[in-house]
Amino acid sequence: MILTDKRILLIISGGIAAYKSLDLVRRLRERGAVVIPIMTKAAEEFVTLLAVGALAAHKVHTDLFSRDDEVDVGHIRLARDCDLVLVAPATADLMAKMANGLANDLASTVLLATERPVLMAPAMNPKMWSNPAVSRNASQLLIDGVHFVGPMRGEMAEGGEAGTGRMAEPLDIVAEVEALLDTAPKPLAGKRAIVTSGPTHEPIDPVRYIANRSSGTQGHAIAAALVKSGADVTLVSGPVTLADPRGVKVIHVERAEEMRDAVLASLPADIAVMVAAVADWRVATRSDEKIKKSADGSVPSLEFTENPDILKTVGHHEKRPKLVIGFAAETNDVETNATAKLNRKGADLIVANDVSPETGIMGGKRNRVAIISRDSVDRWPDLSKDEVADRLVTLIAEKLAGA
Structure with a gap:
């Protein structure tokens, strides 16, 4: 884990968003970080x-002139004894x-004294954030090498403001902290990758569609x-109901034709990992109005x-990526069907998994896959989908390095 034993000096300043810092401390610590808090008077x-x-x-530090802390020049120690x-x-x-360059309390003094990376998560009223003075200060901090995460758009604590x-x-x-550390x-630095994820929804009429149980968890994990x-x-x-993975350009689509168009528009690339469970068929002519039950009970023909x-x-594309990986979700004869798919689709690897109902895999949190190539079958143990993603990306890097 990236944050294991990393020392994070957390400065909490005075704003209503300080309540989120409590959850932030918990999230950092559950990933193994040591959190040393500093609070301004306003934060209290x-x-x-x-x-x-x-x-x-951990002790919360608040006072620049603490008799105990400043015996060993505490603000300098805090500024340097962290990651x-x-x-x-x-x-x-x-x-x-x-x-x-102002320093009249512990927080501001530490910020001037530190040589460690600084990450700021701004929080303020939108009018304040757009104020020219704040914009100038933010621009200067960026020039000085300070990193930012947010602010985000949404409703404010003040009623009715957004x-x-x-x-x-x-x-x-936390994700930004992990990226910095x-x-x-x-x-795979310098490589471009395309990943598809989730199901497609193929409309029958304005309220009905054909879909499947894919959650998108595996595809999103591979992208991350x-x-x-x-x-x-x-x-x-x-x-899908998943949040977009951080650091990824995401194109949201619904239908298979939209997914194809988005993938082709994203070429050229070095890597293509086609994880999405794309519907094989769609209704030839979808209705512009909701299809009603007939009075005689007859069933509509689609x-x-x-x-x-x-x-x-x-x-088989003229801009084919160097490495093309497909997924095969099968309910029977898994490896046989996946091997046939490998040869038919022009892929370099097929990740095959058994999604028969008794496995509980489709839409679940774990996966048991076999990696099918033209000359071998590598069966992986039962793993979380994050673990499958990490192992697959390691394999991708090895394949490209040996190409």
Whole structure:
């Protein structure tokens, strides 16, 4: 885990978004980080020292002139004895102090004294965020090498107001912290990847459609793992309830034809991982109005036509990626069917999995797959979908390195 034993100096400044910092502390610690909190006087108006200290399991520092801490020049020690300084929420006041070199409390003094990476999560009223003075300060901080996450657009604490100014959600902040502290090799740096994920919805009429049970979890996990390995990733996603993976360009589609068009528009690429469970058929002529039950109880007849084969199209395309990987969800003769698909679709690898009802895999959180190539079958154990994604991306890097 990237954050294991990493020391995060968390500065909580005075804004209503300080309540989110409590969850942020918990999220950082559950990933193995050591959280050392600093609170401004204004922050104490919104969250208590007791709550922050209890969640961090660490002393909360508040006073620049603490008789105990400053015996060993505590503000300098805090500034240096950490891996990253995180300011959440970052108020307009604290940003202004840092941008202009002011230091009149512990938080602002530490920010000037640190040589560690600084990540700010701004939170303020939209009118404040768009104020020219705040914009100047934010621009200066970026020039000085400070990193930002957010602010986000949404409703404000003030009733009836909305706009850009909300502090980023704790998990988004954690993801940015992990990205800044991730020193792992990036074997896919400079590579472009296309991933498809989720189901497609093929409309019958304005209220009905043909779909399947794909959740998109595996495809989204692969997109995230590719980004973690340094790739530039475009994710073409069917309708899912998952959040977009961080650092990924996401194109949302519904129908198979839309997915094909988005994939082809994203070429050329080095890697294509076609994970989406694309509907094989669609209604030849969909109704513009809801199909009603007939008075005599007769059942409407639907004529189907075949959807585009996206994997086959990419596998035989003039701009074919160097590595094309397909997925085969099968309910019987899994490896036989997957091998036939490999040869038919022009793929380099097929990731085959048994989705028969008794496995509970389709739409679930785990997967048991076999990697089918033209000369071998590699059967992987039961793994979480994140673990499958990590192992597959490692294999992708090995394949491209040996190409």
